[in-house]
Amino acid sequence: MYDNYQPGQFLENIPWEQSKKEDFHFPDEQPVKPSGSTPSSYTLSIDDEIPRLKIKRPEQIIRHEGYTVSYNSTYKIANWVAYELTPEEAKSKKEERSNKFVPNPDVKGATALNEDYTRTGYDRGHLAPAGDMKWSAKAMRESFYFSNICPQASGLNRGIWKTLEEQCRVWAINNGPLLIVTGPVITDDMRVMGKNRVGVPPSFYKVICFSSNDGIHGIGFLFENCEYKNVSLKSMAIPVDSVEKVTGIDFFYSLPDDIERRMESQVEWTYWTF
Numbered sequence: 001m002y003d004n005y006q007p008g009q010f011l012e013n014i015p016w017e018q019s020k021k022e023d024f025h026f027p028d029e030q031p032v033k034p035s036g037s038t039p040s041s042y043t044l045s046i047d048d049e050i051p052r053l054k055i056k057r058p059e060q061i062i063r064h065e066g067y068t069v070s071y072n073s074t075y076k077i078a079n080w081v082a083y084e085l086t087p088e089e090a091k092s093k094k095e096e097r098s099n100k101f102v103p104n105p106d107v108k109g110a111t112a113l114n115e116d117y118t119r120t121g122y123d124r125g126h127l128a129p130a131g132d133m134k135w136s137a138k139a140m141r142e143s144f145y146f147s148n149i150c151p152q153a154s155g156l157n158r159g160i161w162k163t164l165e166e167q168c169r170v171w172a173i174n175n176g177p178l179l180i181v182t183g184p185v186i187t188d189d190m191r192v193m194g195k196n197r198v199g200v201p202p203s204f205y206k207v208i209c210f211s212s213n214d215g216i217h218g219i220g221f222l223f224e225n226c227e228y229k230n231v232s233l234k235s236m237a238i239p240v241d242s243v244e245k246v247t248g249i250d251f252f253y254s255l256p257d258d259i260e261r262r263m264e265s266q267v268e269w270t271y272w273t274f
Contacts, residue, residue, distance in 0.1 A: 044211045048254050049082040049179040055248035057186065062106045062147065066139030067128040070183075071147045073109040075190060075199030076116075080183040080249060081127040081148055090172040092135035104145035112146040116194025125152030125204075127182050129165040150184050151193060151200045155227020163233055164206060164221060167274070175210045175271065181251055182206040185222070201225055207240045207251050209263060210271075216255070217271040218263040222246060234274040240264035 050068060053059060059079055060071040067083035101124055103111040117124055127148050133139040142148070152161065172178045184201030191200045203225055209218040220243040221236050240251055241264040252260055 042211070042216065042256060042259055044177070044179060044209070044216060046084050046179075048252055049084060049181060050254070051080055051082060051181050051249050051251045052253055053079060053248065054244075054250050060108055062104065064139070064142040064145075065136055066133045066142060067148065069104075069127075069145075069147050071104070071107055072186065072199070073107075075186060075192070076110055076112045076146070076196055077150045077186075077199050077201070078127055078147055078183050079186060080181055082179070082181045083128050083132070085132050085168060085172045085178045085180055087173045087176065089132060089135045090169040095134045095137050095140040097130050097134075098140055098144055100141075101144050101146060101149060104142075104147040107147055110196055112149065112194070112196055112198045116196050116198045117151065118194075120151065120193050121154070122151035122193070122200065123154045123157040124149045125157040125161070127184075128180075131165055132169065150204070151198060151225075152204070153226050155229075156204070156223060156225060160228045160231060160233060160236070161204070161223060167233060168206075168208060171208070171210070171272070174273070175212065178208050178210050179252070180206065180208050181249075183247075183249075185247055203246075205243045205247055207243050209240070209252060212271065216259055216263045217268050218252070219267050219272050232274070237267055237272070239266055 057079055058073045060073065062069050062071060067081050069081045070079040072079045101114055103113065126143060127150060128143055130140060130143045133143045168178060168180060183205060184199070185203040185205060186199065187202060190202065192198060193200055204223050205221065207218065207220040209216055218240040220238050220240040222238060222243060223236065244251060252264070
């Protein structure tokens with residue numbers, strides 16, 4: 001899994017029990033679930049993108065112009081990043097990629113820095129991709145905050161992960177606005193790298209949903225933090241609730257229970273073209 005890692009260089013284990021316990025921050029208000037909704041009558045809102053942690057971890061919620069991040073101050077990476085991708089945003093080419101990775105000024109506590117990635121063999125991988133933020137200079141700039149970045153194997157970041165990002169833009173254009181939640185799978189014994197002890201996730205996830213006249217449809221993906229060769233994106237698709245079991249995160253929990261259960265329990269292939 002860690003093909004680019006040189007033994008003894010930068011990485012070490014950091015058991016959760018021995019890590020510094022910092023304050024936990026949660027949203028002040030939780031959405032109230034609508035009642036009596038049917039699959040065809042419920043309309044997604046941007047608030048439906050926000051998930052909640054079922055496992056207690058450090059969390060600082062920070063809202064930016066293009067995405068919202070749940071920041072984990074122990075590992076200096078996100079627990080999750082959530083955003084809406086509209087057809088107009090997916091097609092926009094207004095802003096050029098900035099490539100300027102900087103600390104998030106809103107983060108409380110320690111943060112990753114560029115030198116934490118130097119000579120580690122890992123890419124600075126985006127969670128909310130810069131390619132989805134071309135509609136706004138501010139959104140593009142904020143996508144390069146280190147709170148939106150994770151150590152990713154280059155073969156993943158530049159391979160099937162990039163393919164999925166591009167596919168999401170196609171889905172947004174064809175199907176309408178998507179709600180997307182993405183991030184690392186955080187484990188209690190996760191390795192760390194660099195002076196600031198940045199967590200190196202063993203895997204990554206992305207879950208997506210959109211609404212149509214027939215209801216709300218979801219799909220999920222899980223990738224190990226390694227290169228994938230000769231693997232189709234479709235073969236990696238799984239139900240959203242399978243991702244929930246691995247991550248300990250409750251996605252799209254503000255949806256009415258009946259709609260959430262149906263949407264998360266299956267992949268309706270008719271609505272997801274590859």
